[in-house]
Amino acid sequence: SAVISQKPSRDICQRGTSLTIQCQVDSQVTMMFWYRQQPGQSLTLIATANQGSEATYESGFVIDKFPISRPNLTFSTLTVSNMSPEDSSIYLCSAEGSGTGELFFGEGSRLTVL
C-alpha cells in the first residue's frame, strides 16, 4: 500500500491569490494524479503528474490555472492560481500502488475561496 500525506489539509484564501498543495507519498510510485471534488459532486481528474516531464491535463483544466510539479517519484505539488470562489473544492492527490492497479488517496485539501 501507499500512504499519502497532503498539506495543507484546509485553507481559506482570498480571491486572486494562489495556493500550492503538497503531496508526499511514503514510497516511490510511478503514477500520481490530482483530483478535484467539488461540493456535492464526484471526483474529477485534473491531471496526471509525470515525473520529469510536464503534467498531462484533462479536458477543462489548463497548466496556467493548475500548474503541477513532480520533481521525483514520491512528491508532487498542485498550485491553484488566481483563485475565484468557483475554485472552492477539495483537492485530492492519489498514487497507484506498484503493480496493484489500485489508487491510494490522500485525505484531501479543502480549499475555500472568499
Added chain:
Amino acid sequence: AQSVSQHNHHVILSEAASLELGCNYSYGGTVNLFWYVQYPGQHLQLLLKYFSGDPLVKGIKGFEAEFIKSKFSFNLRKPSVQWSDTAEYFCAVILDNTDKLIFGTGTRLQVFP
C-alpha cells in the same frame, strides 16, 4: 464519452437491511472496476476491485460486487448493513486504453440504528 453512472444518489436504510448500490459504465472494451468508500471525515479507501476471473468479488467489511459484462454493471451489495457503513460510496473504472480512474457520481448511504 465513457462514463460511470450511479443511479442511487442517496440511500437511507435501517440497520440489518440489505444493500444494493447500482453502478453502470459505458465502454465496450476491457475495464477494471472498483468501489471506493469515504467515511465521514476520512479519505477514500478501496472496498473491492475486479480485474479478471470470478465476476463475484468479495471486499472488506462484508461487501461484495458482481461484474455482469452483458449489463455493463458492477453493483455493490451487502446482506446486512450496520450504522458504521454510513458513508459515501464511489464506483470507478479504469479503461483498458488509459491509466485514468473515472469515478461515478457517488451514493450517500445513511444507516440508522
